Amino acid sequence: xxxxxxxxxxxxxxxxxxxxxxxxxxxxxxxxxxxxxxxxxxxxxxxxxxxxxxxxxxxxxxxxxxxxxxxxxxxxxxxxxxxxxxxxxxxxxxxxxxxxxxxxxxxxxxxxxxxxxxxxxxxxxxxxxxxxxxxxxxxxxxxxxxxxxxxxxxxxxxxxxxxxxxxxxxxxxxxxxxxxxxxxxxxxxxxxxxxxxxxxxxxxxxxxxxxxxxxxxxxxxxxxxxxxxxxxxxxxxxxxxxxxxxxxxxxxxxxxxxxxxxxxxxxxxxxxxxxxxxxxxxxxx
Numbered sequence: 001x002x003x004x005x006x007x008x009x010x011x012x013x014x015x016x017x018x019x020x021x022x023x024x025x026x027x028x029x030x031x032x033x034x035x036x037x038x039x040x041x042x043x044x045x046x047x048x049x050x051x052x053x054x055x056x057x058x059x060x061x062x063x064x065x066x067x068x069x070x071x072x073x074x075x076x077x078x079x080x081x082x083x084x085x086x087x088x089x090x091x092x093x094x095x096x097x098x099x100x101x102x103x104x105x106x107x108x109x110x111x112x113x114x115x116x117x118x119x120x121x122x123x124x125x126x127x128x129x130x131x132x133x134x135x136x137x138x139x140x141x142x143x144x145x146x147x148x149x150x151x152x153x154x155x156x157x158x159x160x161x162x163x164x165x166x167x168x169x170x171x172x173x174x175x176x177x178x179x180x181x182x183x184x185x186x187x188x189x190x191x192x193x194x195x196x197x198x199x200x201x202x203x204x205x206x207x208x209x210x211x212x213x214x215x216x217x218x219x220x221x222x223x224x225x226x227x228x229x230x231x232x233x234x235x236x237x238x239x240x241x242x243x244x245x246x247x248x249x250x251x252x253x254x255x256x257x258x259x260x261x262x263x264x265x266x267x268x269x270x271x272x273x274x275x276x277x278x279x280x281x282x283x284x285x
Contacts (some may be wrong), residue, residue, distance in 0.1 A: 006049035035230045065260040098283045104154035104244035104276020106130040111137040111160020137180040140187040154276040162207035181211040192219035199274040222270030232262035246275025
């Protein structure tokens with residue numbers, strides 16, 4: 001076993017595939033391939049992942065919801081325009097196609113550089129304007145004082161690694177029982193000081209097993225993890241992309257967007273919020 005190998009842990013019934021990030025004295029530091037999870041394990045507990053025929057390839061980078069997001073993007077360009085009284089005019093594809101589109105802009109802070117790279121690639125494929133920064137969870141609140149006025153986003157994603165501490169599982173209502181939930185909460189509070197209107201700045205916060213209620217109370221629109229489960233590495237991006245392509249006059253379907261995520265209602269939740277997608281005329285090159 002060496003750095004970069006894909007492995008699972010025998011003691012956990014080979015439930016999650018990891019990449020070996022480092023090996024120190026026969027102990028491996030592991031990063032989840034699909035889940036936002038850091039772990040460690042003795043080399044003797046590891047099984048090479050390619051031996052598991054049922055595991056989908058690690059190279060899979062297009063989650064199923066991407067096609068649905070893309071389909072929604074195309075539909076926005078074919079929507080009927082509004083007349084001067086606010087009523088819908090008759091659909092006219094030749095006119096509608098002359099509109100230009102402005103999806104909501106995303107500022108994505110990630111405590112994991114590998115997940116950040118994957119997310120930025122997918123934002124690009126979806127044509128969502130996004131700026132991403134690798135920032136350790138403990139420094140996110142401080143970084144936002146500079147990054148929010150610098151980037152002026154419509155949507156803010158605050159994510160990375162989190163988890164319930166092994167010796168604190170009996171008191172999961174306290175922020176001190178989590179690895180990074182306190183830092184995510186502080187970052188959300190800073191963002192809400194910058195923009196109090198939840199429809200002007202949509203905040204998506206949290207990671208695996210994060211304190212969902214505390215994040216919502218701090219001002220997040222969407223957060224993880226209601227059932228304190230592991231979330232997929234791309235779940236926050238899925239929500240951000242859906243908000244980016246939902247028209248500003250519409251409320252994002254909360255159940256619909258959470259239903260698109262891999263972890264579902266156990267992993268993500270949120271409140272009613274408006275979209276960030278705008279159209280303009282005339283179309284320009």
